Amino acid sequence: MKTKLYGIGVGPGDPEYLTLKAKRIMNSVDVLICPSKSEDAESFAYEIVKPNMENKDVEVLKMIFPMHYKTHDLKKKWAENGKVISDLLSQGKTCGFITLGDPTVYSTFIYTLPYIDDAVMDLELIPGITSFCAVASEIKQPLMVWEESLKVMPVRKNSKDHLIQAVGEHDNLVLMKPSSDTQAIVEAIRHHGLENNFMLISKVGTEGSHMIRDIEVLENTKLPYLSTMIIKKGGFRD
Amino acid sequence: MKTKLYGIGVGPGDPEYLTLKAKRIMNSVDVLICPSKSEDAESFAYEIVKPNMENKDVEVLKMIFPMHYKTHDLKKKWAENGKVISDLLSQGKTCGFITLGDPTVYSTFIYTLPYIDDAVMDLELIPGITSFCAVASEIKQPLMVWEESLKVMPVRKNSKDHLIQAVGEHDNLVLMKPSSDTQAIVEAIRHHGLENNFMLISKVGTEGSHMIRDIEVLENTKLPYLSTMIIKKGGFRD
Numbered sequence: 001m002k003t004k005l006y007g008i009g010v011g012p013g014d015p016e017y018l019t020l021k022a023k024r025i026m027n028s029v030d031v032l033i034c035p036s037k038s039e040d041a042e043s044f045a046y047e048i049v050k051p052n053m054e055n056k057d058v059e060v061l062k063m064i065f066p067m068h069y070k071t072h073d074l075k076k077k078w079a080e081n082g083k084v085i086s087d088l089l090s091q092g093k094t095c096g097f098i099t100l101g102d103p104t105v106y107s108t109f110i111y112t113l114p115y116i117d118d119a120v121m122d123l124e125l126i127p128g129i130t131s132f133c134a135v136a137s138e139i140k141q142p143l144m145v146w147e148e149s150l151k152v153m154p155v156r157k158n159s160k161d162h163l164i165q166a167v168g169e170h171d172n173l174v175l176m177k178p179s180s181d182t183q184a185i186v187e188a189i190r191h192h193g194l195e196n197n198f199m200l201i202s203k204v205g206t207e208g209s210h211m212i213r214d215i216e217v218l219e220n221t222k223l224p225y226l227s228t229m230i231i232k233k234g235g236f237r238d
Numbered sequence: 239m240k241t242k243l244y245g246i247g248v249g250p251g252d253p254e255y256l257t258l259k260a261k262r263i264m265n266s267v268d269v270l271i272c273p274s275k276s277e278d279a280e281s282f283a284y285e286i287v288k289p290n291m292e293n294k295d296v297e298v299l300k301m302i303f304p305m306h307y308k309t310h311d312l313k314k315k316w317a318e319n320g321k322v323i324s325d326l327l328s329q330g331k332t333c334g335f336i337t338l339g340d341p342t343v344y345s346t347f348i349y350t351l352p353y354i355d356d357a358v359m360d361l362e363l364i365p366g367i368t369s370f371c372a373v374a375s376e377i378k379q380p381l382m383v384w385e386e387s388l389k390v391m392p393v394r395k396n397s398k399d400h401l402i403q404a405v406g407e408h409d410n411l412v413l414m415k416p417s418s419d420t421q422a423i424v425e426a427i428r429h430h431g432l433e434n435n436f437m438l439i440s441k442v443g444t445e446g447s448h449m450i451r452d453i454e455v456l457e458n459t460k461l462p463y464l465s466t467m468i469i470k471k472g473g474f475r476d
Contacts, residue, residue, distance in 0.1 A: 019257055152382070
């Protein structure tokens with residue numbers, strides 16, 4: 001028999017960016033799975049939903065998803081986690097897996113899904129606010145208008161040439177994980193003379209939220225992992 | 239003195255995709271501005287929020303934003319609407335402007351903003367669930383994983399060559415407003431042999447929601463305006 005597994009997007013940080021559906025479902029499941037990067041760390045996804053956890057019967061289960069593992073160990077850990085979730089589902093327990101942002105956008109949940117036994121899983125995904133939409137709202141700028149398009153891409157290590165090309169090609173560009181190679185981003189922006197056409201926000205929607213729009217500040221800042229940059233070739237509105 | 243104007247994203251259709259913040263703010267303003275395409279039509283954005291309108295003191299103001307006007311008339315109408323909003327703000331009334339999806343993604347609100355007097359406006363944007371995130375959740379597919387990127391673009395009229403290029407270039411492509419030139423999309427998909435690599439959903443999150451993943455059905459269907467297509471070169475997960 002299949003039991004329900006929900007992949008629940010909780011948005012990028014502000015507890016109020018939770019959807020009504022996410023709030024309802026997370027308070028209705030038997031087990032709420034909360035990814036965390038280590039034993040010692042709080043689950044950031046759980047911190048986001050905590051103010052809206054009203055049902056004390058929900059079992060809150062912290063699950064470790066290391067971020068900087070060697071690939072082999074990471075896959076082993078995912079397989080272990082997938083087994084735990086499959087077992088819970090086999091026991092007839094409905095499970096919610098909370099995940100930062102939206103479950104279909106580079107989410108921990110999507111990476112875990114292949115390790116969960118299809119035979120015991122009736123899957124439902126609940127969309128969430130993406131970091132890039134939250135950042136655009138925070139800076140009061142459109143992501144795209146009229147006939148414009150938007151490109152969203154992750155920054156890789158050693159990606160200078162790739163970034164120079166991408167910054168040149170797209171009217172509106174969102175860079176995820178800019179901490180992977182901040183120097184390459186700085187060089188790509190300078191290459192195209194777009195020093196006044198970027199904004200970056202770290203930890204959007206949280207008390208630690210921080211904006212950078214000065215290229216020299218960007219160059220000299222060690223960015224947090226949860227940072228998002230928007231580059232608009234046409235510039236920002238006043 | 240400046241009064242607060244909120245641009246409130248209400249998501250693509252499901253009332254439960256409203257955020258907690260959107261719900262709180264729309265119940266706290268003096269006037270809730272609800273865009274509608276004609277005098278006769280209901281405001282779709284208002285239909286989405288209606289189940290969560292709890293404060294009867296909020297004045298609900300339908301505002302007409304015609305979709306198929308000649309450009310000149312459209313701008314004239316926007317200017318008129320902007321004047322109405324500026325006047326409300328000048329009177330010290332806080333206003334919420336509800337808009338489909340997210341306010342920074344091709345939204346009616348963003349197009350109206352230049353016509354509102356900055357001198358009377360203290361602006362705040364509240365992000366919403368985008369149609370493409372809702373569609374990806376509905377079809378239980380990732381928009382992007384790992385090093386992949388995502389391109390989001392609107393379909394224009396007579397855009398066959400443009401679409402053939404875009405479909406060829408991007409791993410993950412979201413086409414907004416596919417009703418603008420469905421035949422060109424069909425040809426671009428066939429050109430690249432990607433007949434099994436697209437899914438389209440119309441009116442996601444509503445009772446009229448409808449999925450198409452057969453190229454011949456796509457070719458012979460007159461799509462609603464509110465349709466979104468995802469094309470994944472690497473294919474969909476089982």
